[in-house]
Amino acid sequence: TQLLEQSPQFLSIQEGENLTVYCNSSSVFSSLQWYRQEPGEGPVLLVTVVTGGEVKKLKRLTFQFGDARKDSSLHITAAQPGDTGLYLCAGPAVSNDYKLSFGAGTTVTVRA
Amino acid sequence: ETGVTQTPRHLVMGMTNKKSLKCEQHLGHNAMYWYKQSAKKPLELMFVYSLEERVENNSVPSRFSPECPNSSHLFLHLHTLQPEDSALYLCASSQDPQQGFLQETQYFGPGTRLLVL
Numbered sequence: 001t002q003l004l005e006q007s008p009q010f011l012s013i014q015e016g017e018n019l020t021v022y023c024n025s026s027s028v029f030s031s032l033q034w035y036r037q038e039p040g041e042g043p044v045l046l047v048t049v050v051t052g053g054e055v056k057k058l059k060r061l062t063f064q065f066g067d068a069r070k071d072s073s074l075h076i077t078a079a080q081p082g083d084t085g086l087y088l089c090a091g092p093a094v095s096n097d098y099k100l101s102f103g104a105g106t107t108v109t110v111r112a
Numbered sequence: 113e114t115g116v117t118q119t120p121r122h123l124v125m126g127m128t129n130k131k132s133l134k135c136e137q138h139l140g141h142n143a144m145y146w147y148k149q150s151a152k153k154p155l156e157l158m159f160v161y162s163l164e165e166r167v168e169n170n171s172v173p174s175r176f177s178p179e180c181p182n183s184s185h186l187f188l189h190l191h192t193l194q195p196e197d198s199a200l201y202l203c204a205s206s207q208d209p210q211q212g213f214l215q216e217t218q219y220f221g222p223g224t225r226l227l228v229l
Contacts, residue, residue, distance in 0.1 A: 009152070042116070042202050042220025043155075088155070099168070100218065102155040 003027070004089055004103035012109040016078055021106040023089035024071045030092060032072045034063055037086040037105070079110045114138055116221035118203050124227045125193065133188040133224045135203030142208050144186040145218065146178060149200040161186060162208075193228045200225050 007022045023032065031050040035043035047056050049065035049072060056063045060083075062075040076083055086105045093099040116137045125131050137144060146158040160168035161180040175197075177189040186203055204218040 004154070041222050042204070044220070045217050090155075099157060099160070100155075104152055104154045 004091060004101060006087075006089060006103035006106050008106060009104070010107045010109075012111065013079055015080060015110055015112050018075065018077050019079055019108065020073055020075045021087055021108070022071065022073050023103055025091070026070065028069050030069070032065060032069075032089055032091045033100070034072070034074055035088040035090060037088060039085070043086075043088055076108075079108075081110045081112050084108060084110050116203060116205055116219050118201075118221040118224050120224060121222065122225045122227075124229065125190070126229055127193060127195070129193075130189070130191040132190065133201055133203075133226075135186040135188075135221055137184055137186075137203075137205035137219070137221075139205055139207075139219060141205040141219075142183055143206045144180060144183070145204040145206075146186065146188055147202040147204065147220075149202055149223070155202070159188075190226075193226075195228050198226055198228045 003025060005024050011019055013019050031048055033048045034046045036046055037043040047058055047063045049056060049063055052065060052069045053067045054065045060077045064073050066072060072089060074087060086107050088102055088105045090100040090102045093101045119134045123131060143160065143162045145160050148156045148158055157170050158172045159166060159178040164180045164183055175192050179187040179189060188201060200223040202223045203221040206216045206218045
C-alpha cells in the first residue's frame, strides 16, 4: 500500500487568512482525491486530480497535483469558519484501483 | 432518508458485550465498505462487499464480523472487543468498484463512535 503523509497535522487561523495543506508520498499516484470531514460527519469528496501539474479550483479552494504525481496541495483563500474540518487526501492503493489509501489528515480550525 | 445512514451514532460497550453496527445506503449502489478511523491515524479499510459478496478482508481480527444481507444494508457484528478497538467506524458505498478509481466516488455515512471499556 502506498503511504500518504499530510502536513501540518493541525492548523488554526483567523477568518480571512489564507492557508495551504500538503499531501506527500514517495510513490507515484495515478490520481489523488481530497476529502473534507466535518465534526460528527463522514468524509465528503471535494475533488479528484488526475494529471501531473493539474490545478483545479472549487470556489475559494485551489487544488494542485505535483508534476511528478507524488504530491498535492490544497490552498484556501480568505478562509471562513465553514472551512473548519479535517482535510484528507487519498489515492488508489497499488493492487486494486477501488481501494483508497488515506493520509492521516490535517485538522483546520478557522476562528471567527 | 437519503445518502448513507449509520446506527447507532454512539456506542459504549464492555469487553464481554456483543453489539452490532448498522449501515444503510439509499443510493442504489452495489458496493459497501467498512472503515476504522482512529485519532491521528489514516482511515483503515476493513471490509469491502460488492454485490453482497465479500471481496476484501484486510486482516481484520475475527472479533469483527461483517454481514451484507443485500446491497443496501451492511452490518458489523462486534464481540469481545478490546479498548484499542475504540474508534469511529465509517461505512461507505459506491456504484461499482469494478469500474476503477476514477469512475468511482465513495459516499460515507456519519459514522458510529465506539468506546470499549
